[in-house]
Amino acid sequence: MDFTFTDDERRFDTEVVAFLDSERDHPDAAVVFAPQREADAQLASTPEHKEFMRRLADKGWLGMSWPEEFGGDGHEGLYEYILNERLSQRGAPLIGKGVGMIGKTLIRHADEQLQKRFLPEIRTASIDFALGYSEPDSGSDLASLKLRATRVEGGWALNGQKRFSTSAHFAEWYWVAARTDPDAPKHKGITLFLIDMADPGLTVLEQKTMGDERTNEVFFDDVVVPDENVVGEVNSGWTYICEALDYERFTIYTVGALESKMARIMEWATTTERRGRRMSEDPQVRAGIVALATDLEVARMLTLRVIDEAARGGVPSNEASMCKLTLTRLHQKMADWMLEHLGPSGVLTHEDPDAIDDGFWEHSYRFTVLETIGGGSSEIQKNILSRRALGLPG
Template sequence: MDFNLKPQERKFVEEVRAFLDAQAERPDAAEVMAPDRDAHSQLANSPERRAFNRRMAEQGYIGMSWPKEFGGQEIEGIYEYLLNEELALRGMPLIGKGVGCIGKTIIRHGSEAMKAEFLPKILAADIEFALGYSEPSSGSDLASLRLKAVRDGDEWVLNGQKVWTTSAHFADWYWVAARTDPDAPKHKGISVFLIPMDHPGLTVRETKTMGDHRTNEVFFDNVRVPADRLVGEENKGWTYVCEALDFERFTFYTVNPLLRKFERAVEALRTTNREGRPLSEDPVIRRDVARLATDLETAKMLQRRVVNEASKGRVPAVEAAMYKVFSTRLGQQLTDFVLDALGPTGLLRHGAQGAVDNGVWEHFYQTTPLDTIGGGTSEVQKNIIARRGLGLPLN
C-alpha cells in the first residue's frame, strides 16, 4: 500500500480546509465545533449542526463514494476518509452513519422503493438516524437480541426494549434489529427495520453516562411497521448489521483527534513544572512519550488499512476491528499517562482555577472509556479478529 497522498487528494484536503476555515468564521461556529469536548459534535443536536450538515451536502461532500446512479460521485473512499479526518480534527460533525453504515447498506440490500425514499434525503442531510442494536440482555452478544417482531398481515408488530441508543432523542428514523424467527439459530433469525422515531408506540428515556454523553433506552409497545419497512430479506439481518457496524467503525473512528491529543499531551508536559523543571525533561516521561509516539504510528497504519479495503469496494471488517480495538485503547493509555504525569492538577475540571489545558484531561479521562464501547465493544472486536481474521472456531 502506498500511503502518500496523490496530488488530487492533497488538493481535496486543501479545499476542505478552506471550506472549514470559512465555517469557523460564522457566528454559529461554536455550535458545531467542539475540539475540546470529545464526541460532542456527534452526540448533541442543534439547528446549527443540522444547517452545517446541509451546507456539507451542498458542497458535495455527502455520499462522495456512492455510485452515480444513487446520486454519489463514485470516487474512491479515501476522499471520505480525508474529509472525516479534517472534520474530526476541528470537532465538527462527521459525515455520519446515515451516509456510511445505513446508506451503503440500503444501496447493497434495500428495495428499489427504499432506495428512492431514503437515499436522496441522506445525500441532502435532511434526515438523522439512530441505531437500535443493544438490549439489556444482549450488549456484547448482539446476536442474542430479543426484541420480537411478529408478522401480522401487511405489517410487523414489534415489542421489547433497546438500550444505549445514541441519537434516539433527536433522530428522525430508527434502524432496528429484531428477532423475526425465534426458532432459528440466533444468528439466522434476525431482521432489520426502518421505523420513524415519532411512532406513537416508541418511548425514549434518557440514560446519562460519563463525559456529558447522553444515550437512551427505547421501549417498543405494539409498534406496527409496514412490511415494506423491512430492510432486504427476512432473517438476513445479521449480515446487514455486521456490514453496517463495519461501515460505522470506518466512518467514526478517525485518527486525527488521537494525534491532536498527543500534541496537547506533549505541550502539557512541556509547560508544567515539577521541582523547577518541565515534566518533559524527566527521562522516564520522555521514554513513555516515545513509546506512545510509536503506538500512534501503528494506529495510523491500521487506519489506513481500513481505508485501503474500503477504497477497493470491500467491507473492512477485520481491518476496522483491529483499528478500533487498538486506537480506542491507545486513547485511554494516552490519557492515563498524562493524568499520572500531571498528578493532582490533572484532575481539575473544565473552568477550575489552575487546571492544565482548561481541564481537558479530566474530561478525556471520562470520555475515552465510551470509545471502547460504541460501535461494538473491544471484546466484540477481538472476536471478529479471531474468527474472521485468524479463522479460530466459535466457542
C-alpha cells in the same frame, strides 16, 4: 502497498482544510467546533451542528463514495476518510452513520423505493438516524436480541425494549433489528426495520453514561411498521448488521482526534514548567511522548489499511477490528498518561476554576472507556480477530 495520496486527493484535502478554516468565522463556530468536550463532538445533535452538516452537503461531500446512480460521484472511500479525519481534528461532527453505515447498507441490500426515499435525504443531511441493536440482555451477544416483531396486515407490530440507542432523542429515523422468526436459529430470525421516531408507540428515556455522553433506552408498545420499511429480505438482518458494523468501526473511529490530543500533549510538555525545568526536558516525559507518538503512527497505518481494503471494494473486517482496538486503546493510553503527569489537579472537572486545560483530560479519562464498549467491546474485537484473522478454534 502505496499509501501516498494522489494529486487529486491532496487537492481535495486542501479544499477541505480551506473550507474548515473559513468556517471558523461562522457565528456557530463555537458550538460546531468543540474539541473540548469529546462526548458531543461526533454527532449532529444541535441545530448548529445540523446546519453545519447541510453546508457540508452543499459542498457535495456527503455520499461522495456512493455509486453515481445513487447521487454519489464514485469517489473512493479515501475522500470520505480525508474529510472525516479533518473534521475530527477540529472537533466537528463526522459524516456519520447515515452516509457510512445506513446509506451503504441501503445501497447494497434495500429495494428501490427505500433507496429513493432515504438516500437523497441522507446526502442532503436532512435526516439523522439512531441505531437500535442493543437490548438489556443482548449486547455483545447481539444475535440473541428479543425485540419481537409479529406479522400484522400490511406490516409488523414491534414490542419490547432497546438500550443504548444513541441519538434517539433527536434523530428522525430509527434503524432497528427485531426478531421476526423466534423458531429459527438465532442468527436467522432477525430483520432490519426503518421506523419513524415520531411513532407514538415509542418511548425514549435518557440513559446517562460515565463519559457524559447521552444515550437512550427505547420502549416499543405496538409500533406498527409497514412492509415497505423492511430493509432487504425478512430474516436476513443479521448479515446486513455484521456488514454495517464493519463500516461503523472505520467511519466513527478516526486518527484525527488522536492527532489533536497529541498536539495538546506536546503543547503541555513544551509550555509547562516543574521545578524550574520544562516538562519536555524531562527524559521520562520525552520517552513517554515518543511511545505515544509511535502508537499514533501504528494507528494511522492501520486506518490506512482499512481504507485501502475498502477502496478495493472489500469489507474491511479484520482490519476494522484491529483498527478499533488500537485507536480506542490509544485514546485511553493518552488520557492515562496525562493524568499520571498532571498530578492531583488533573482530576478536577471542567466546572472547577482550577481545572487544568478546562478539565479536558479528566473528561477524556472517563469518556475513552465508552469507546472501548460501543460498536462492539474490545474483548469482542479480540474474539473476532482470534477466529477470523488467526483461525484459532472456539
